[in-house]
Amino acid sequence: VFPPELRFASVKLFNRIFHCFSSYCYFDITEIDGVNTNELYNAVQLYLSSSVSITGNRLSLTRAVNSSGFTFGLANNDSIVDTFNGVNVLWEHVVTQRQAQTFSWRPLPDEKRGFTLRIKKKDKALVLNSYLDYIMEKASDIRRKNQDRLLYTNSRGGSLDSRGHPWESVPFKHPSTFDTLAMDPQKKREIMEDLQDFANGQSFYHKTGRAWKRGYLLYGPPGTGKSSMIAAMANYLGYDIYDLELTEVHNNSELRKLLMKTSSKSIIVIEDIDCSINLTNRNNKGNTSVSASRSYYDSELRGGGGGGGGCGEEGGNTITLSGLLNFTDGLWSCCGSERIFVFTTNHIEKLDPALLRSGRMDMHIFMSYCSFPALKILLKNYLGCEECELEETILKQLEEVVDVARMTPADISEVLIKNRRKKEKAVEELLETLKVRAEMNEKSGVLMRGENGVEEEEEEEQEKRALDSESPKEESEIEDNCKEEEEEEKVK
Ligand SMILES: Nc1ncnc2c1ncn2[C@@H]1O[C@H](COP(=O)(O)OP(=O)(O)OP(=O)(O)O)[C@@H](O)[C@H]1O
Ligand SMILES: [Mg+2]
Incomplete structure (x- = not known):
């Protein structure tokens, strides 16, 4: 019998007093x-x-x-x-x-x-x-x-999705882990510790004034587990993967935009860096542009007005090594944090020494042909064979031939998969294959020495030489060139 206004006012007053x-x-x-x-x-x-x-x-x-x-x-x-x-x-x-429902946009x-x-x-x-x-x-x-982890790709060639993102994602369900990865256990442990230190290193990176990122260069012949290693890293740390397709990126500024749209706690991967883009020599302008097939691709895409803000690279639509280094290393690389860059290549000797110098890629990991410790891991994973289950003599024979055979873990796993139901047969066949390969290698090694007088070198040593060959002078020249290029860009 109170008027509604009065009732409303009294409730409000009561609430006020209550809140006080x-x-x-x-x-x-x-x-x-x-x-x-x-x-x-x-x-x-x-x-x-x-x-x-x-x-x-x-x-x-x-x-x-x-x-x-x-x-x-x-x-x-x-x-x-x-x-x-x-x-x-x-x-x-x-x-x-x-x-x-009142009116609303959605x-x-x-x-x-x-x-x-x-x-x-x-x-x-x-x-x-x-x-x-x-x-x-x-x-x-x-x-x-x-x-689940996400796997992002920029395969749309620079176009954006409805929410303005340049990356497309799919659930990442690669089963590779460090347990399934066949490689030297000591090396594996080092990598795992390095990753763990990185993930727990926020205060360290802050204290030392470094951007919280780390670079790994994986190199070695095809089928030695470089891609599997990346998947294992992502599964180990629980990071997402950004698989950067360089041939789909038109210029440095697009590369920068892609980087800015990556989230923290992620691995940014450039596979086969020597193939996707010709970055070998920054001094030679002709060589810095992307390889021929790509330029063709570009001219079509450019017609659609894709690129835009070219940074003054020749033609306005190419990625340069300096652009790539800025991406991994420069001021832009630290927008966002806790990111890992992984480059893979089959030919480390083809890479520009500037990419290899210390500080760029923090760790160079050589993925080699299958060694005996790695072989034991494969036997365990594929056949469920513990070391002790195998005959002493067979183990010994395997150990003797495996290094000379120079077979990749991918080749070996093929042999094991074929006979995975019958352990003994699988091991026998593997030993046979290894022996044949070893014999072949020994013969061809002799032939090479006989005909060309060239000593066959271990792959790893070749790579080492590639790394050692960079003289400090060349290096600084290249650095200077890079700066000049950047200056030019800025002026334009
Ligand atoms: N070290 C390894 N441990 C376990 N499995 C391996 C290893 N290396 C290769 N494999 C097997 O071989 C297949 C091919 O390996 P992967 O794709 O990782 O090789 P890659 O080094 O990336 O080769 P590429 O240089 O051609 O890209 C994988 O599916 C995996 O099952
Ligand atoms: Mg691969």
């Missing part, structure tokens, strides 16, 4: 903020999923697209207490029916969902300063753990 005396304050985090999805809502949901125990009465279960795991969540209108730095806070998941869900965070007024500063950041970080960790 209440020692709590409340924050609403709605699922949809205006028309945008509220990132914080999703983060809180994920974060709470990690603190909710499976013993709760009612939990919501979700499984995201691309995910192989389930997440638990707080059910509708349920609440949970969380503790942060000794402070208790209460989270409530509030779900209400949305009133009749259809809204029928339910209005949100979290309400209740905290003591005296703890407000603490929560706002660090609790929410902590939740965001934790949520992205959980997301990474639950979600």
